[in-house]
Amino acid sequence: MTNIDLLPPRITSKFRIDAETGCWRWTGSKARGGYGQLWIAAKKGWRKAHQVTYELLIGPIPDGLELDHLCHTRDRDCPGGTNCRHRCCVNPTHLEPVTHAENLRRGGGVERAAELRRAITHCPQNHPYDEVNTHRNPSGSRVCRTCKREAMRRVRARKKAS
Incomplete structure (x- = not known):
């Protein structure tokens, strides 16, 4: 398990731990897509919260890869989209660096999005x-x-x- 004590209080105060799933749910500001975000003054910009916790506790995200929420991949009942409850998970043990194509495949990608649109x-x-x-x-x-x-x-x- 990742040592949560290594994170600054500014970050840990913005999420709550879900004992049932192990997700660290971001309760702070969220970007349009539903991902947690925080302002990083040194970078003079917004960063996705799950990327920040991953980099602080695991290390840099390899070039050409993006983080896949494994908690989402395992939860086949999640409808996805901007209301996906897994997008606000910042637990680095729930994240895996993968290619964009692999991330789309695991999430259902284009087919899943089209299926959700047809239901409207x-x-x-x-x-x-x-x-x-x-x-x-x-x-x-x-x-x-x-x-x-x-x-x-x-x-x-x-x-x-x-």
Whole structure:
């Protein structure tokens, strides 16, 4: 087990240990993707919390590799995405340096993301994604025609008012 006492209090105060899973859940600031983040003044920028704890307790992440959350790989019930509870785990024993391709494969990658998108039957405004109300972009993403029409009306109204 990794010696948690080697971490500065500034970091350990931002996570809680889940006794059931052994995850160290980050409770501090989170980036858009759901990963824990912290400001590193020496680097003048934000760093992912799991990378910082790994580097402090294990060592540098090898060039060309990224950290895979093994706790996520083992939990097949996790839906993934930005609400994945494993993205906020900073326990370095739950992290393994792997290639990007391997990380995607273990997480279900593109297939899993497509499956999750197909399960969404309505837009955020609760309009149905059906044949009549859905536009497909060249990339394959779906756009709610009702929401798009309402957005264009607001744009035209703003232009007319100015």
